[in-house]
Amino acid sequence: MKIVVCIKQVPDTKGGVKFNPDGTLDRGAMLTIMNPDDKAGLEAALRLKDQYGAEVTVVTMGLPKAEEVLREAMAMGADKGILVTDRVLGGADTWATSTTIAGAIRNLEYDLIITGRQAIDGDTAQVGPQISEHLDIPVISYAQDIKIEGDSVVVERQYEDRYHVVKAKMPCLITALSELNDPRYMTPGGIFDAYKKEITVWGRADLKDVDDSNLGLKGSPTKIAKASDKVRKGAGEKVTLDPDESVSYIVDKLKVKHVI
Amino acid sequence: MNLEEYKGVYVFAQQVDNEISSIAFELLGKAKDLAKDLSTDVTAVLIGSEVKGLADQLAEYGADKVIVVDDPELKNYRTEPYAHALSSVINKYKPEIMLVGATAIGRDLGPRVSARVATGLTADCTVLEIGDFPLQAVPGQEQLHNQLLMTRPAFGGNTIATIACPYNRPQMATVRAGVMQKIEPVKGAKAVVEEFNPGFTPDNKYVEILDIVKSVAETVDIMDAKILVSGGRGVGSPENFKILEDLAAVIGGTVSCSRAVVDSGWKPKDLQVGQTGKTVRPNVYFAIGISGAIQHVAGMEESDIIIAINKDADAPIFDVADYGVVGDLNKIVPKLTEALKAEIAASK
Amino acid sequence: MDFTLSKEHEMARALFKEFAEKEVKPLAQEVDENEAFPRETVEKMAKLGFLGIPVPKEYGGQGCDPLTYAMCVEELSKVCGTTGVIVSAHTSLCCDPIMTYGTEEQKQKYLIPLAKGEKLGAFGLTEPGAGTDAQGQQTKAVLDGDEWVLNGSKCFITNGKEADVYVIFAITGTVEKRGRMTKEISAFIVEKGTPGFTFGTKEKKMGIRGSSTYELIFTDCRIPKENMLGQQGKGFGIAMHTLDGGRIGIASQALGLAEGALETTISYVKERKQFGRAIGAFQNTQFQLADMATKVQAAQLLVYKAAMAKATQKVYSVEAAMAKLYAAEVAMEVTTKAVQLHGGYGYIREYDVERMMRDAKITEIYEGTSEVQRMVISGSLLK
Numbered sequence A: 001m002k003i004v005v006c007i008k009q010v011p012d013t014k015g016g017v018k019f020n021p022d023g024t025l026d027r028g029a030m031l032t033i034m035n036p037d038d039k040a041g042l043e044a045a046l047r048l049k050d051q052y053g054a055e056v057t058v059v060t061m062g063l064p065k066a067e068e069v070l071r072e073a074m075a076m077g078a079d080k081g082i083l084v085t086d087r088v089l090g091g092a093d094t095w096a097t098s099t100t101i102a103g104a105i106r107n108l109e110y111d112l113i114i115t116g117r118q119a120i121d122g123d124t125a126q127v128g129p130q131i132s133e134h135l136d137i138p139v140i141s142y143a144q145d146i147k148i149e150g151d152s153v154v155v156e157r158q159y160e161d162r163y164h165v166v167k168a169k170m171p172c173l174i175t176a177l178s179e180l181n182d183p184r185y186m187t188p189g190g191i192f193d194a195y196k197k198e199i200t201v202w203g204r205a206d207l208k209d210v211d212d213s214n215l216g217l218k219g220s221p222t223k224i225a226k227a228s229d230k231v232r233k234g235a236g237e238k239v240t241l242d243p244d245e246s247v248s249y250i251v252d253k254l255k256v257k258h259v260i
Numbered sequence B: 001m002n003l004e005e006y007k008g009v010y011v012f013a014q015q016v017d018n019e020i021s022s023i024a025f026e027l028l029g030k031a032k033d034l035a036k037d038l039s040t041d042v043t044a045v046l047i048g049s050e051v052k053g054l055a056d057q058l059a060e061y062g063a064d065k066v067i068v069v070d071d072p073e074l075k076n077y078r079t080e081p082y083a084h085a086l087s088s089v090i091n092k093y094k095p096e097i098m099l100v101g102a103t104a105i106g107r108d109l110g111p112r113v114s115a116r117v118a119t120g121l122t123a124d125c126t127v128l129e130i131g132d133f134p135l136q137a138v139p140g141q142e143q144l145h146n147q148l149l150m151t152r153p154a155f156g157g158n159t160i161a162t163i164a165c166p167y168n169r170p171q172m173a174t175v176r177a178g179v180m181q182k183i184e185p186v187k188g189a190k191a192v193v194e195e196f197n198p199g200f201t202p203d204n205k206y207v208e209i210l211d212i213v214k215s216v217a218e219t220v221d222i223m224d225a226k227i228l229v230s231g232g233r234g235v236g237s238p239e240n241f242k243i244l245e246d247l248a249a250v251i252g253g254t255v256s257c258s259r260a261v262v263d264s265g266w267k268p269k270d271l272q273v274g275q276t277g278k279t280v281r282p283n284v285y286f287a288i289g290i291s292g293a294i295q296h297v298a299g300m301e302e303s304d305i306i307i308a309i310n311k312d313a314d315a316p317i318f319d320v321a322d323y324g325v326v327g328d329l330n331k332i333v334p335k336l337t338e339a340l341k342a343e344i345a346a347s348k
Numbered sequence C: 001m002d003f004t005l006s007k008e009h010e011m012a013r014a015l016f017k018e019f020a021e022k023e024v025k026p027l028a029q030e031v032d033e034n035e036a037f038p039r040e041t042v043e044k045m046a047k048l049g050f051l052g053i054p055v056p057k058e059y060g061g062q063g064c065d066p067l068t069y070a071m072c073v074e075e076l077s078k079v080c081g082t083t084g085v086i087v088s089a090h091t092s093l094c095c096d097p098i099m100t101y102g103t104e105e106q107k108q109k110y111l112i113p114l115a116k117g118e119k120l121g122a123f124g125l126t127e128p129g130a131g132t133d134a135q136g137q138q139t140k141a142v143l144d145g146d147e148w149v150l151n152g153s154k155c156f157i158t159n160g161k162e163a164d165v166y167v168i169f170a171i172t173g174t175v176e177k178r179g180r181m182t183k184e185i186s187a188f189i190v191e192k193g194t195p196g197f198t199f200g201t202k203e204k205k206m207g208i209r210g211s212s213t214y215e216l217i218f219t220d221c222r223i224p225k226e227n228m229l230g231q232q233g234k235g236f237g238i239a240m241h242t243l244d245g246g247r248i249g250i251a252s253q254a255l256g257l258a259e260g261a262l263e264t265t266i267s268y269v270k271e272r273k274q275f276g277r278a279i280g281a282f283q284n285t286q287f288q289l290a291d292m293a294t295k296v297q298a299a300q301l302l303v304y305k306a307a308m309a310k311a312t313q314k315v316y317s318v319e320a321a322m323a324k325l326y327a328a329e330v331a332m333e334v335t336t337k338a339v340q341l342h343g344g345y346g347y348i349r350e351y352d353v354e355r356m357m358r359d360a361k362i363t364e365i366y367e368g369t370s371e372v373q374r375m376v377i378s379g380s381l382l383k
Helices: A036-052 A064-076 A094-105 A127-135 A188-196 A243-256 B022-038 B052-060 B079-093 B106-116 B239-251 B259-263 B329-347 C007-033 C039-047 C066-079 C081-101 C104-115 C235-271 C283-312 C317-347 C352-364 C370-381
Strands: A002-006 A009-011 A032-034 A055-061 A080-084 A112-116 A139-149 A152-158 A162-169 A172-176 A200-202 A223-229 A237-240 B009-012 B042-048 B065-070 B097-101 B121-125 B127-133 B144-154 B159-164 B171-175 B192-195 B208-214 B227-231 B254-257 B284-288 B305-310 B323-326 C121-124 C140-144 C147-158 C165-177 C180-191 C197-202 C213-224
Touching: A002 A036, A002 A127, A009 A064, A032 A036, A032 A064, A036 A055, A036 A064, A036 A112, A036 A139, A036 A172, A055 A064, A055 A094, A064 A080, A064 A188, A064 C007, A080 A094, A094 A127, A094 B106, A094 B121, A112 A127, A127 A139, A127 A172, A127 B106, A139 A162, A139 B079, A139 B106, A152 A172, A188 C007, A188 C066, A243 B305, A243 B323, A243 B329, B009 B022, B009 B079, B022 B042, B022 B097, B022 B127, B022 B144, B022 B171, B042 B052, B042 B079, B052 B065, B052 B192, B065 B079, B079 B106, B097 B106, B106 B121, B106 B171, B121 B144, B144 B171, B227 B239, B239 B254, B239 B284, B239 B329, B305 B329, C007 C039, C007 C066, C007 C081, C007 C352, C039 C081, C066 C081, C066 C235, C066 C283, C081 C104, C081 C121, C081 C147, C081 C165, C081 C180, C081 C235, C081 C352, C104 C165, C121 C147, C147 C165, C147 C180, C147 C197, C165 C213, C165 C235, C180 C213, C180 C235, C235 C283, C235 C317, C235 C352, C283 C317, C317 C352, C317 C370
Parallel strands: A002 A055, A002 A112, A055 A080, A080 A200, A112 A172, A139 A172, A237 B323, B009 B042, B009 B097, B042 B065, B065 B192, B097 B171, B121 B171, B227 B254, B227 B284, B284 B305, B305 B323, C121 C165, C140 C165
Antiparallel strands: A009 A032, A139 A152, A152 A162, A162 B208, A223 B159, B127 B144, B144 B159, C140 C147, C147 C213, C165 C180, C197 C213
């Protein structure tokens, strides 16, 4: 079985966010991690590899620095890494991103594609389903459990108040939830091995069946009109009182506001 | 693409088990505002099996027109037949705006459809308005009017971005549940109902549903609660949530929690407020032992009244709280419960 | 000369740091308070290969260099000194001598399971009457047929009772050296469970309280002849060479403790307010931190240099001694200052720096006291 896992290097949102003058993200200025949902997707792939035997290829699109997450994935146990990077791909929205990644995956053999549900920088959850559409294969989003049965996958697909047990013929794309599993750690030896392996680097010319008009900032239908730090509601009152006074204080406020 | 051909504000009227989801009414409420600004009308797209009877309800909540795609293949949500239905509607009727709920269904259907009809999609919007793009006129660039401006939080709530889709149609957005206001339903309102079936031919993309397992909802959905008593890591233990439950019981509230609590396994995920949980806007939000990480605040700051109790005077929750009390929740909360019980008894 | 770490080393550090933060830190207080050996953590580390970092892959290890290993002990010790020394004693004092002096059979039988973490290792040299004076050994081994018979005891043995494999030193005879009779010491591999091998008292310690420190007792303990490690009579050299490596491990532990205390203090002084402002705004605090950080950095350079020396040089006694001497004294100084900057809170158990200061003290004592390190260093200067 051949599994392709799409991963993304994302700014660690705990560390603060920086912008370029044009409103796009200044990714270079932030600390980065492997997107958590993607890491769960990778772990799911590695477990399938442990259980059924598989070749796991990780694909990422980003700046050359995104090589780091490929190395990390390989140190966890992925077999191959592909970095899709090119100036013309910069500033892509989810449409242009999914077009690009689909263009890269068309060069690969695969039975299963796994992506994270969403990235913590954009939180859109769009790229996975959009890739599946471009590749014309079924998608099962929000996977909380994945099993292989013959030439099919059986997935628990999560909804707000239920889950569906869904069966799809491979090839198929699955988007993974971070609740799916606890990703394994790398191993020290795995790290050194990962740096000995070659990483395949693809640019615009390597993308298959993709039109220029669908790539990068220019090929993105959505445009950022404005981006800014969130303006927060101002602080109200803050009091330090003994417990009884605190209680009276809260009760008074609830009365004034006609809650009680 | 001739953008002028695209007219009207469309809403995907999500139904589950032939019951319309609350998000559909919220979207209709917003669509009405947008349609007014654009001098156009509101169309609901109702997809399912034997769902035609639900059209009147959509009319009561503001739909001028309802397009019904009714087929046995559409009984339970599956990506492919639903994507086929919605994209066929878009291709045939050419809406200028297509709104979808940012639900577990909508966040799967939206991207698949947007990719199929080759347009942009903005996820998880919290504000939608009609305006100009660019916002201010820029020399050498045509300023377009009557654009859908879609505002959404990103980066774990650290930033907000306003996004337009100026050169493609429809302008598609998924919209966060619990943010837009429904209108008061107009009893007896009727909409123009039109049936449309693009034909459904199962192929490899039609996945098979082997089983549907419903989780039993124990409590009120926190998004519907008027009063939320929310606890964080500071509560200390799952057992200690009892004092929050007692308080909630007295004032008719519901218990919710922060991500730290869910991560510790103290409470289930459906009670989680915040960026990765639910967005709530109750009348009163008690933040008890919650430090107020930005991801949490993003999910509750729209609450009408925020009351915070925390022993750490520097906790960021006090930056958003209307009323902040610095102190030990273990001492204050049980006393508060007793005091409120007495107040409520006295007022009866 | 290039002081930047390679990408591999940076990533390995990130791994150790993440593991330490997520798996080790939450247990550190409890491990200390209850003197509880963190068995589950050891099992987790075993699974990830942390117990065989510098051991070649063909012997079940990770095939990494001593620097990677040192960084592992450093990062673990930042959050828990106990966990740091467990790894250090196992790797430097048990895996390393078997790797260096073991026969192929011994490596197959003992090194592989040790490196995979299936077994835990320990090292028994110190005796009640033979601490710094390692020559003062009393434990004897007498050959009887195909077996060595051990009698005697060892004390203050890290990983005692928890370990499965022990490298033990004993007198196997006397030889004449420059007209004087001296003891001939040899090294042995002893398995837990060997009849005649029992454990005495468990020590109650000031720091590293979760590490298991036991007395080992040998009473007519018979071990197979093939379990002699290295040549007969070469035990003292083996012990000294092993301790050179061990000192890099302890230096890393000391470094980690100092770094942990410094980091904790930096965040504390930003939050703690007195006289209406954060105590970090006071120049005394700032200058203390500057001194602490400078010494920590200097210690790190010495420790990393020693680790690199182990990778590239045959003899690295002086580098190891300097690294341990300096890192241990910096650990003691920095943790003490950290407690001082925490004020009253620094003196209570709820705050990590209290434990770090207690943990730090041992680094000036075990695997060669600071005085021994000074002897080693000065000896090389005046030879």
